[in-house]
Amino acid sequence: MKKLTTLLSAALVSATMTAGAYAQDTLALVISTLNNPFFVTMKEGAEKKAAELGYNLIVLDSQNDPAKELANVEDLNVRGAKVLLINPTDSDAVANAIRLANRASLPVLTLDRAANRGDVVSHIASDNVAGGKMAGDFIAGQIGDSARIIQLEGIAGTSAARERGAGFAQAVSEHNFQLLASQPADFDRTKGLNVMENLLTGNPNVQAVFAQNDEMALGALRALQAANKQDVLIVGFDGTEDGIKAVQGGRLAATIAQQPGEIGAIAIETADKILKGDTVADHIPVPLQVISK
Template sequence: MHRQSLISLTLAAAMGFAGQAAADFSPADHLITVITPPPSNAFYKAEADAARAKATELGYRVKTLDHQDDPDVQLRLIQTALGEGSSAIILDNAGSDASVAAVRRAKDANVPVFLIDREVNANGVATAQIVSNNSQCATSVAEFFAEQVGYQGNYVELLGRTSDTNAHVRSEGFHRVLDQIPTMTMVAQQSANWDQTQGYNVMQSILQGNPDIVGVLAGNDTMALGAAAALRNAGANDVIVVGIDGNPDVIRQIANDGTIKATGLQQATRMAEMAVEQTDAYLRSGTTQLPEKQSVDCVLVSKENVEDVLPGGFGMR
């Protein structure tokens, strides 16, 4: 037999085998484990629910877990997922540095990990890192904020969890805009760890020494809600608050002329759905044909377009 004919027969056999493998693929034979921070935060609940719904729609078995924002708990959950035979893991991680080892553990077991919302400080350990364009998000929020306060006055910034890359990127985005305005001064900057209660307590403390502030930039909507409550209780109803996420409670405040005037809506539901769609592609073919790092733009939501937000928040019509 000629060499060319042999090659042709070999290629044909390989293509036939691949086609047969694709035809025999059954999503019901595969478990996708979704691990997020606590669902008490509406953002994380939205992404977990969206991932579960999309995976179920595609025919996969799904398990959702909560790592409590604790890297040690996260590692145990990933080990459990591997032990249960998960075919893929979708993860909103518990820290950009602390999570690298856990994600690598899955990679070493040949189980792909699709990161959503938070990235890790390493390339090549996750199959995909699908995150909000936090720089674009923070910049658009800061531009709106500056306009609302008339480009002047003292303001406060509430930072997110310091171990989270997103907290730093968002803060840098805020200051890329505001540091260029000499008539605006940041009089306090403090972490409230993405938490509403801490946002309330930190805001109360800051107000005691800075009663003349014109506004508050919060690194996420949960902290913004806490800050807004503290301002209302102090009678500081003219202070403008902005956040980032697209939390339903914040959307209601924006719609009803509350203290919070805008948010940079992260498309959490879309990112979760993208992760499931790419998981499906990878399990079927061994590739997503997409880059590892993927960025999804936020949408600035204010009174002007608040009616376009999906009823559950974290997405646009």
């Protein structure tokens, strides 16, 4: 009987330790949307690194809705997550979700898009300002200064759209581009198509398009093809699989390639360091490159 009691006690201790370890080993990744190849690749990079380092990773899709984003973070209180990795739907609106995590003493890392308020341990992203400037410099190298340009902007209020636009504005000024129009298409392929169709009506003499992500670039491509304007140079941003294929096929001139999988992987590595008590940088840049044919 004594031996049985000892065995039961050992089993109970083992189960308790296992449950505790499981809770400590759980990370949460809240993604703005999984209806975008860029963020799917980011998720996959995070999942691969989490498996490699022995973490359980919860992935939640905010569906580009700040209210859903907040609900996702609220849900983490009962899911045992020890670090929150969040790719904001909006740099302002995400503050509510981050403050909720702050109150729960949950360390927060932001991915790709920054948060304008709330306590964040580290921001992991490409240098979007540099990327926007790279896009403009590439256009100048292909067409020359004073080129007639249309810009398709991302979701207003996101740091990515603001920073890419700021970098491109530097190139516009430096190369004396004629910016015919600059309008949001919300990082969406269908909206990129519709906005480009509308802008072409008043700007038929456009020479180049800078789209702040590949999805909008591919939408703009369809609009230009339908208008029989295959000579218009298009530059996207992100280096998604579809974007790179379009560059290789000669349909897009270039894409400013981020490494979304690397962003996800570095985020997991950073969370691992935090849980081990290591110091991490408040901003961790991920390199960019121009991909052209």
